[in-house]
Amino acid sequence: MTDVPTPPSSYHVPGLVPSGPKLVTGRFDQADGHTYEGYVRTGGYTALRRALTEMTPEQVHEEVKTSEMQGRGGAGFPAGVKWGFLPPDVFPRYIVVNGDESEPGTYKDRMLMELDPHQLIEGTVISAYAVGAAQAFLYVRGEMALAQERIAQALNDAYANNMVGRNILGTDFSVDVTLSWGAGAYIVGEETALIESLEGERGMPRLKPPFFPAAKGLYLQPTIVNNVETLSNVPWIINEGGQQFHDIGAPSSTGMRMFAVSGHVNSPGVFEVPNGVTTFRMLFEAPEYCGGVRDGRSVKAFIPGGASAMWFFSEHLDMALDKPTVDQAGSMLGSGAIVVMDDTTDMVAACWRIVRFFARESCGKCTPCREGTTWLERILKRMLDGHGRPDDLATLMEVCESISPGIAWPPRQTTICPLGPSAVSPIASAVERFRHEFEHYVEHGRPIDGVHRHAIHGTGAHV
């Protein structure tokens, strides 16, 4: 391991990094874990059989409620509670699996779809049974060719083996799972935009209320939208019990959870760790995980939960990856995307790159987001190019204010969806902490000494 700063008392001793069972990543090291044979050989589809033959839908729902599993797509809303929002007696209802994974820094759902597609299908069918869905849609991000291929094959095999379709496993429960896929648009990950896309429309979010999917979703029917990782946990919960799941991790953040740690660490990776108790420092420094910051450098800042999140700094390293704790500290665990920036990072460039993403991906429905994100991007790019103006920093903050009044966390929303305010997070974080880096750019047309200057020259435009 490379040099790390003197560890505080809570620093882990190697070997004491909390560990736990592999709930969703258990088949990742099996060469044939994605095939029907490999899945069944390793205990696959036993949960489905149990659910359909030994449990009522209410009992399945009850187990998921007991688990208190939080959604893994970003908002962290408990899945069992969400399922309970479906209005009784309104049919048909649908389940939509959100496999659009595109929040910068996020990499886990694609793994689950490529390496264990049957687990996701099993979780989806069990959930469809629990909520009484007439059909399920598995919406995979357009750019993920292998995931689409693996899921298509898995569905064909699952149908052939009576795990999906008419009279599943000889019971009177029937449900279809339709593989659908996107075509390149981050905003389609937002659940109401995803529904629009599934209806064959432009992927623009709907206003909530009234369009909460559980009440008025796909074809305005009650719809449950859940993330890939969320539903991939369901077979384990049914096999082992909701209470067993709850016993893992912290009571406020139950189960195991996948985190992708990228950026300036020695061995970036995707790890399934006990939720709520593992700390950022353990993830970054433990040899089992990332093995330290590269070149023995120190952490300048890190993003705890995807590009939309507020940034954290060295004082947050010993915080546990626990939803309420991170929320209270003014950010979020979001989609489990952690990005580490060491002390050579140009904060203006980092900030600009994230803002460019939101500017490019804004769907254009709300003016503050459409216009505001573009302005923000231009101002930051101007600074990077050495043409920053004395009042640019003030303008930057004014525009932020217009997209996200008060620049609060969680943001006060003046837009239809949270994408607009998300563009403010990196700016609010970086300007508050590294104001001098922005001022230095404006004054000298270049970054402060000691940071890496990128060869930025892309167009940001599509063919």
Added chain:
Amino acid sequence: MSRLNDANLAIAREIVGRYPRPKSALIPLLHLAQEQDGYVTTDAMTHIGELLGITSADVYGTASFYEMFKFHPVGRYCINVCSNISCQLVGGWELLEHAEHRLGIKAGSTTEDGMFTLEDVECIAACTEAPALQVNYRYRYTVTNDDFDQLVDDLSAGRLTDEIPPHGTLARVRQRTPQNWADTGRAAQAEVDAR
């Protein structure tokens, strides 16, 4: 400029049959058209509109929202280099710069021989394997300049045709509609829609 051929028409009908409402098949059908011709032609959009009972303007209205759909020919191989935050931190831009030099084009354009299109794209969910790129949506991880050159050489020499189909083809396995398709969603939705 072509409509869907007979084989693809049969596939298209099968896809439409898996949704409660036909228009839901629009994006998958646009992908099918792009797979057939390498990009989405005007005739294909008209044809898709006929199949779904919507106007071709409606088809284009949706299609133009999504950046994967191309409305003019692009390279046989679209190389998408990620420059988003995790990749930027470990050399995404430097890789893109090298790619531009190697191919002799700017990001956002196509080589004269029609072999390569280069794009500067957003996060492709491979952040722990940065810098990452996709060729026709197939991944390459922790790409060095040498890796990139090798990739271009291999693609040019036709050494990767088994692994990487021409632009437009995504999954090479399709979901099929089997005998035991339950059709409960479509039946139930039809009942509601009839009211």
